[in-house]
Amino acid sequence: MWAFLGSDCMFFGTLIATYLVYYGKSLSGPLPIDVFSIPVTTVSTFVLLMSSMSMVLSYAALTRGRMKAFRIWLAATIVLGATFLAFQVFEFYEFANHEVVVSCDDDPTKWTDLEASLAAGCLTGAAGDEVSVRGFREVEYHAGGEHGPEIEGVYGLTPRTNLFGTTFFSLTGFHGAHVTLGVIWLLSLFFFSFKKGGVTPKKNLDLDLAALYWHFVDVVWIVIFTVVYLFGVFEGF
Amino acid sequence: MATESLDIHIKFPLLKRPLHPTGIWGWMTTIDHKRIGILYGVTAFIMFLTGGVEALLIRTQLIGPDKDYVSAEVFNQLFTMHGTTMIFLAIMPLSAAFFNFLIPLQIGARDVAFPRLNAFSYWTFLAGAIILNLSWFLGGAPNTGWFSYAPLTSSVFNPGNGPDFWIIGLQVLGIASLAASFNFIVTIINMRAPGMTWTRLPLFTWMTFITAILLVLAFPVITVALIELMFDRAFGMNFFNVAAGGTPVLWQHLFWVFGHPEVYILILPAMGIVSEVLPTFSRKPLFGYSTVVLAGAIIGFMGWMVWSHHMFTVGLGPIANSVFALTTMAIAIPTGIKIFNWIATIWKGSISFKTPMLYAIGFIALFTIGGISGVMHSMASSDAQQQDTYFIIAHIHYVLFGGAMMGIFAGMYYWFPKITGRMYDEKMGQLQFWLMFVGQNLAFFPMHFSGLWGMPRRIYTYGPDMGWTLMNTLSTAGAYLVGIAALIFVVNMVKSWRKGELASQDPWDARTLEWSIPSPPPEYNFEEIPIVQDRDDWWERKRSGKAKTAPAAVPVGGGSGGGHGIHLPQPSFWPMVVSIGLFIGAMGLIYNIAVAAIGGAIALIAIYAWSFEPVNEPDEESGH
Amino acid sequence: MLNMIRGSRRQIYLLLTVLLVTLLSACSKESPQSTFDALGPVSQSQLTILWVILGAGAFVFVLVFALLIFATIRYRRKSDDEADPPQIHGNNKLEIAWTIAPAIILIIVAVPTVRGIFFDANPPDDAAFTVEATGHQWWFEFEYPEQGIVTANELHIPVNQAVAVNLYSVDVIHSFWVPKLAGKLDMVPGNENHMWLEADEPGVYFGQCAEFCGESHAKMRFRVVVHTQADFDAWVIAQKQLAAIPTDPLAKEGYDLFIGQAQCWACHTIDGFQRARGSVGPNLSHVASRMQLGAGIMDNTQENLRAWLEDPNSFKPGNVMSRDAVVYADPSKGLSEPQISALVAFLRSLD
Structure with missing residues (x-):
């Protein structure tokens, strides 16, 4: 198992290296700062960390022979893992359909680069309700928005959009596949534990390995969260 | 154990567990490491011959200027498949054949740690080999070189599906190699006989161990690179898309970060074999055991720090080139140590020139030449004149043919009696060695000159005014000689396997544990697990009179009737079914995603069936 | 078997001699x-x-x-029952x-x-x-x-x-x-x-x-x-020097093809002709002054140029012109013999 994890480290290492090589090399947007929502991802990261803790508790319960506690904690781990996956799916969908709204009456100095390029439509779009702005999809002009005239557009990130999209989705997708595999594995163990003698305090190697794998996947996520999300948003890094 | 099994038979009556299969089913469901080793060996040797035919076609095209026996496109496919076949389908699995057959025997174990995983490795390797070679019949083989530099592989420059076969085939082979490597790492760590400490481990086992670690670390890198390339081709992603700011040089970095350790993956097992053969036929222990092991480990470690020497002409800048030039030179030191230690091993020995020994000495000689030209390439500035010329081809063939393949031939002759229980034909073996030795020098030595005279690699034709004709004609003649030698080898092996003289258990007066059991070994290997007391334990036991020397020959296929009460894992269908699922899934990835899903589902179901299948059927177990 | 070894030693000497001779000739400047x-x-x-x-x-x-x-010569085993050599471990x-x-x-x-x-x-x-x-x-x-x-x-x-x-x-x-x-x-x-x-x-x-x-x-x-x-x-x-519209009637015909129906201008530049500004293929200004055709693969002669225009793919398999140029990709628009002659005359005039 350690050999497998070492090997897996190389997998992630290579993907992270690819991401870093191409970091900041995208020729067009959207960029990390445009799409990331740190609070949402922080919550999902927290969920995944909690699942690691419940995994520890589950294993501890098993070694002490408390089968019921073991199953509850194992189920908790599975639910938390699935929650993380749901977050990830939501996030991917959100990135692909990222909406930006600009109030044309706002102070232009407060616009980010992204908003500014959308706001370019404020000048040309006054005439009609359909405007085309480079990089944006489904751009619309509303003369009577909440705060005066508004431009609204979808600025989506997909694997094809740019280098950031390509490397980001591959890396996080690969990690997501690991979490999915982990959830399936734990689920199998969960059902298997109801079979007589399937998982017992003395026969805990299966759970031990699954737990090791689960912690590994968690640790990798910490690295990804730091390198991809935090580095991507905070310029100080 | 009995209570844990799910009744898989009820769910899958068609795949009832084969308890005592015979004939072809016996081979298809086997999880005996020796049989798997033989399967690996035979398959890989067929692939070696396939790659050889490709080489002969290449050489025929280049026999003289302006020939058009094959078209440019076919020529490109030939050299791509020649390189890919020889590396991934011949040398690596031939080494794997030795790992399989020998490692449990050398460390005093009854099988590998995960026998069914072992069978899975073989069938998956076979699936990968079939996928790669199917490309010849399904619209053209890959045509971008075994290194497949981006962006030539992109769908813009390569709309055909040749590269897809290459990508998918290599992925499948990667799965096989990874599974096998985990297996051998765990086997060597956990399954050693009592007393078989790390400092008593046979050299071949040591080199296998290092190779397996290299594999486990190197294959993920190429796998990720292949996935990235696949995503680019299939989904229009941008990893190597220059228009989106991607850089094709990234592919080269990833490929060679894998590719250079891969070179050592190819050569280290051969070094291990040679380190077994030389002491046996000199009747002397290996000179400086710990130095040789350490040198192997250092080579394996430093193999990670030299990848950019494949990229001296990419334009990484003089600083990067200088650093990699220096690390590359440094790797020559442990290699040199090995060569001198081998020479010291035969020094003052009592040398018997049987065929394996001829090959081992041939290995030292030719590997030295390949090593010297290797150091020449580390001179990054003069390498600018040699990079991508026939000089490099000369170098890699001296290392991989003169090195790895000569080592493997030494091993095939050396362990032939152990594997088959019969002796090969010594006269034919000697003749075959000399033909092979002369042939390959004739084929590869002139390439040094055609390279330095400016002949680039991978050109399908050249003009009569270039001054390369003589050297190319010589190379082609040499290649034909090698071809004849390979045929003689096949004849020798087939003939001897069928009706060679019966071999005794220890025909060479050898040193390691595999020679302490009958030839061929019984299914359970060791009647009693040996207690190891020395390095070269079997030799020491013989010399101290604790073992009978040269026991009577055992007839082929027969055990001595012993081994009752030894529980061996039983045969299983599931490993093969998983591999078939992978094969269908892989072909689906090339053609149709729905088929891929079906393949994936088959593999998944089979994995579940496999993991719920007990190691031994309960009723069988209670029968004893 | 000993004979075989002696024989093979001779082969090695022979091989070394051959290698040495080739080595010396390696400094060949041919x-x-x-x-x-x-x-x-x-x-x-x-x-x-x-x-x-x-x-x-x-x-x-x-x-x-x-x-x-x-x-290998000195430490050859002389007979089969010889005693073990000294066991040196390192x-x-x-x-x-x-x-x-x-x-x-x-x-x-x-x-x-x-x-x-x-x-x-x-x-x-x-x-x-x-x-x-x-x-x-x-x-x-x-x-x-x-x-x-x-x-x-x-x-x-x-x-x-x-x-x-x-x-x-x-x-x-x-x-x-x-x-x-x-x-x-x-x-x-x-x-x-x-x-x-x-x-x-x-x-x-x-x-x-x-x-x-x-x-x-x-x-x-x-x-x-x-x-x-x-x-x-x-x-x-x-x-x-900028190119000028040729005066020779055949070459003029070739010029018209180049600039017109054959659409050569879409990919090739000739300095001096407003329309010929393509950048996909080689710049053909002064092509007649060059020594070679088709990227150093044949001498720049009238016959070779003609042969090249007739079937570029036979000289350079897979080239972009054979694949994409309308006169090669579309059989109905292929060049006739007289058209090729005109193009050859035109291209030969670009010196």
């Missing part, structure tokens, strides 16, 4: 791409390092082979010695190597001018920004002058290599690489793409023409 015939400072520095390492390598080779051959002093000795050799050769790497990489400050070289599948484009010239598959430089070369590619990776003048450097799409060239004597030097770049990689070649300074200046003036 090949137009021989790296032993170094005629510029860059290639000379590379050849010097080659000789240094070849010397060191030959020393190691002789040492190892002497030891190996001596051992010797630390010896092993340390053969760890340190190669290290010293390597340190010695490392110094000139590193110096060579930096020498080759950095053009001298007094480089005469810069050439922008671009790789295409499968031909080379050379642009002289200072002189305002674009040419294809023929690089002209003055003798004894360092010329900086910047390397690019528009499609896949190629490699720029003139063996007698300088070692190769890759042309990587999306990257810019730098090298320099200088030739000691006037003449024509062969160059060839050295990185596998697709089907006709073997047919991607070029020439470097080294002039005296005066000749070079004259060449520059000649290349800057």
Whole structure:
């Protein structure tokens, strides 16, 4: 198992290296700062960390022979893992359909680069309700928005959009596949534990390995969260 | 154990567990490491011959200027498949054949740690080999070189599906190699006989161990690179898309970060074999055991720090080139140590020139030449004149043919009696060695000159005014000689396997544990697990009179009737079914995603069936 | 079996003799791409390092082979029942010695190597001018920004002058290599690489793409023409002449085809004709003045040009013109014999 994890480290290492090589090399947007929502991802990261803790508790319960506690904690781990996956799916969908709204009456100095390029439509779009702005999809002009005239557009990130999209989705997708595999594995163990003698305090190697794998996947996520999300948003890094 | 099994038979009556299969089913469901080793060996040797035919076609095209026996496109496919076949389908699995057959025997174990995983490795390797070679019949083989530099592989420059076969085939082979490597790492760590400490481990086992670690670390890198390339081709992603700011040089970095350790993956097992053969036929222990092991480990470690020497002409800048030039030179030191230690091993020995020994000495000689030209390439500035010329081809063939393949031939002759229980034909073996030795020098030595005279690699034709004709004609003649030698080898092996003289258990007066059991070994290997007391334990036991020397020959296929009460894992269908699922899934990835899903589902179901299948059927177990 | 060994020893001697003879002939200067015939400072520095390492390598080779051959002869087993030889397990002093000795050799050769790497990489400050070289599948484009010239598959430089070369590619990776003048450097799409060239004597030097770049990689070649300074200046003036509409009726017909129906203009530039501004194929201004056709694969003669226009794919399989140009891709619009003659006459007039 350690050999497998070492090997897996190389997998992630290579993907992270690819991401870093191409970091900041995208020729067009959207960029990390445009799409990331740190609070949402922080919550999902927290969920995944909690699942690691419940995994520890589950294993501890098993070694002490408390089968019921073991199953509850194992189920908790599975639910938390699935929650993380749901977050990830939501996030991917959100990135692909990222909406930006600009109030044309706002102070232009407060616009980010992204908003500014959308706001370019404020000048040309006054005439009609359909405007085309480079990089944006489904751009619309509303003369009577909440705060005066508004431009609204979808600025989506997909694997094809740019280098950031390509490397980001591959890396996080690969990690997501690991979490999915982990959830399936734990689920199998969960059902298997109801079979007589399937998982017992003395026969805990299966759970031990699954737990090791689960912690590994968690640790990798910490690295990804730091390198991809935090580095991507905070310029100080 | 009995209570844990799910009744898989009820769910899958068609795949009832084969308890005592015979004939072809016996081979298809086997999880005996020796049989798997033989399967690996035979398959890989067929692939070696396939790659050889490709080489002969290449050489025929280049026999003289302006020939058009094959078209440019076919020529490109030939050299791509020649390189890919020889590396991934011949040398690596031939080494794997030795790992399989020998490692449990050398460390005093009854099988590998995960026998069914072992069978899975073989069938998956076979699936990968079939996928790669199917490309010849399904619209053209890959045509971008075994290194497949981006962006030539992109769908813009390569709309055909040749590269897809290459990508998918290599992925499948990667799965096989990874599974096998985990297996051998765990086997060597956990399954050693009592007393078989790390400092008593046979050299071949040591080199296998290092190779397996290299594999486990190197294959993920190429796998990720292949996935990235696949995503680019299939989904229009941008990893190597220059228009989106991607850089094709990234592919080269990833490929060679894998590719250079891969070179050592190819050569280290051969070094291990040679380190077994030389002491046996000199009747002397290996000179400086710990130095040789350490040198192997250092080579394996430093193999990670030299990848950019494949990229001296990419334009990484003089600083990067200088650093990699220096690390590359440094790797020559442990290699040199090995060569001198081998020479010291035969020094003052009592040398018997049987065929394996001829090959081992041939290995030292030719590997030295390949090593010297290797150091020449580390001179990054003069390498600018040699990079991508026939000089490099000369170098890699001296290392991989003169090195790895000569080592493997030494091993095939050396362990032939152990594997088959019969002796090969010594006269034919000697003749075959000399033909092979002369042939390959004739084929590869002139390439040094055609390279330095400016002949680039991978050109399908050249003009009569270039001054390369003589050297190319010589190379082609040499290649034909090698071809004849390979045929003689096949004849020798087939003939001897069928009706060679019966071999005794220890025909060479050898040193390691595999020679302490009958030839061929019984299914359970060791009647009693040996207690190891020395390095070269079997030799020491013989010399101290604790073992009978040269026991009577055992007839082929027969055990001595012993081994009752030894529980061996039983045969299983599931490993093969998983591999078939992978094969269908892989072909689906090339053609149709729905088929891929079906393949994936088959593999998944089979994995579940496999993991719920007990190691031994309960009723069988209670029968004893 | 002993006889076999003696026999094989003779084979080894024979082989060594053959090798030695070939080695001596290795300094042959016959090949137009021989790296032993170094005629510029860059290639000379590379050849010097080659000789240094070849010397060191030959020393190691002789040492190892002497030891190996001596051992195999001297320690041959004489009879089958001989007693075991002394069981030597190792010797630390010896092993340390053969760890340190190669290290010293390597340190010695490392110094000139590193110096060579930096020498080759950095053009001298007094480089005469810069050439922008671009790789295409499968031909080379050379642009002289200072002189305002674009040419294809023929690089002209003055003798004894360092010329900086910047390397690019528009499609896949190629490699720029003139063996007698300088070692190769890759042309990587999306990257810019730098090298320099200088030739000691006037003449024509062969160059060839050295990185596998697709089907006709073997047919991607070029020439470097080294002039005296005066000749070079004259060449520059000649290349800057704009083309004019030909007066010869046949050539005029070819011009009309080129600019019209055959659509050659879509991919090829001819300076002087407003319409011919394509940049996919080689620049054809002054194509008649060039020595070779089809990227250094045949002499620029009337017959060869005709044969090339009739079926370019037979000379260079997979080339873009055969694939995409309307006169080759669409059989109904193919060129007739008289049309080819007209085009040949027109192209031959562009000198």
